[in-house]
Amino acid sequence: MKNVRNISIIAHIDHGKTTLSDRILEITGAVEKRKMREQFLDSMDIERERGITIKSHPLRVFYKSKKNGKVYEINIVDTPGHVDFTYEVDRSLAAVEGVILLVDASQGVQAQTVANAYKAIEHNLEIIPVINKIDLPNANIPETELEIEDLIGISSEEILKVSAKEGIGVEDVLEAIIGRVPSPKGTENEKLSALIFDAKYDKYRGVITYVRVFNGEIKPGDKIMTYSNKQVYEVVETGVFTPDMTPIEKLKAGDIGYIIAGIKEVSLAKIGDTITNATDPVEEPLPGYKEIKPMVFAGMYPGVPEYYEELRKALEKLKLNDSSLTFYPDHSPALGFGFRCGFLGLLHMDVVRERLEREFEMTVILTAPNVEYKVILKNGEEVIVNDPAKFPDESMIQEVYEPYVKLSIITPPEYLGKLMNLVQNEKRGIMTSTENAGFERVVLNFEVPLAEIIFDFFDKMKASSRGYASMDYEMIGYRKSELVKITILVNKEPVDALSIIAHKNKAYAMARKLVDKLAELIPQHQFEIPVQARAGGRIIARSTIKALRKDVLAKCYGGDVTRKMKLLQKQKEGKKRLREIGSVSIPQEAFLALLKVGEDENK
């Protein structure tokens, strides 16, 4: 095991992780240059198009050290690049002994560089700092060095400088991995314990579990057990990533590879869980396992009621490969039968929606996303509410709690004022501390309600800092808050799917914007339609949609019949996309009006 090294590459988004991994594959001869793209990145289209890593792509390469002539096995575990998936970064780091901390020379240290570096420190990992993109004309190596020194207290001689794109300095990175990262501990003689750091569903083979073996060994035929839920399986195949999945006889302590064991869906192979031997299990699982909880919720409805079953099947299929997606059947008087879905964040929600469209050809109505509230009722009962429509009546409520996050923003000092204004005055945040981070950089730490940052915060932060600031956040728990439910009435009828929860101080402004936006989005009818917002039993805002004067058919007066028929047919089709609420047709986009209110503010 002396000749094995397990590492992960951590970086802020776009600092070059994938490019560096590609280059390492090339140098070690694992993949021919020509074939690289399609071979290595066999990931979802969405990942590639958006340039974000969601699932990990582990690699195993062999490299012959120029220093001692020995051949080393290096396993590289990739990490997701978006805050929605930070838990998975944690699990990847738990699988390795060292990290490459990659920093873009033209961007310097960014929020996720800091967050990831701290995570690596927490996991007690050897950190190899690497400055990337030194070929860029605007690369600023000395400043970036200072920032890194400041961040992890490492001297500049230990910082490598590379261009992953041009292949400059990449061998030095491999030598540094061999020289500085410790080889894995653990032994084959102890009981099996392996950490699940990712899992993928394959149509033909079931769940493929990505593991790091800490102790013992595992081979086809073994009976294994997943620790958290005590499920037992028989191993069918064990293998490694070369980067293609390649079967090998067994995985042993220190190895990173995959296991296929007839597991039916990924929610059974939980990320962070321990795999052990079913007949001779370990007493204690590997540390740090957490159930992943969704943070953002929204209603999802089939555009047409007949598609309910199809939508259920599609969601079930997606769940096979996405354990962090949750859903349960729900009914809305306004939108009919559908589902209440839970997501890790807005990006995750978007990915799910897009996959439903692409892979299942389903267009769905999604209601505005919201967080999960804790409500203490006057009778002492505690209820968890993730659907504003089901928020208890104000007269029954004693106290309401909402989730808070610790938000860190890194910015050049000139944008400090604007950013503080944004978080404190617009987003109900409280600043807890500021720190200098190397050269011309300030870290601002806040405590902010999660609900305030899920919609449009990222764009606003970018707009307030000309794109220079970057952010990271993590949940810190629930805080008491003054929240009210706003109910929207269209033509005097409450439309449950348009309800929102707002902070007391923002309720009026929010209600105003919402009714105005809805009045714009709902088409005129033959009669006047009031759009009202109600909170605490009172109407707090109103907008009116004027009556339509002309009859559609009037235009065709005297015209031929087929033209009239065509027009009626068209109207009928158009209506499919509208929801009838009482006597009013509401277009699908109105259900996302709240998001639109946010977008408009950005303009």
Ligand SMILES: Nc1nc2c(ncn2[C@@H]2O[C@H](COP(=O)(O)OP(=O)(O)OP(=O)(O)O)[C@@H](O)[C@H]2O)c(=O)[nH]1
């Ligand atoms: N000029 C230059 N560009 C680079 C270099 N390394 C990466 N890039 C470019 O930077 C961009 C982002 O690189 P990726 O490798 O996709 O970044 P990543 O860190 O994997 O991104 P995420 O997976 O989204 O976190 C791409 O357009 C690369 O071509 C480099 O050394 N020099």
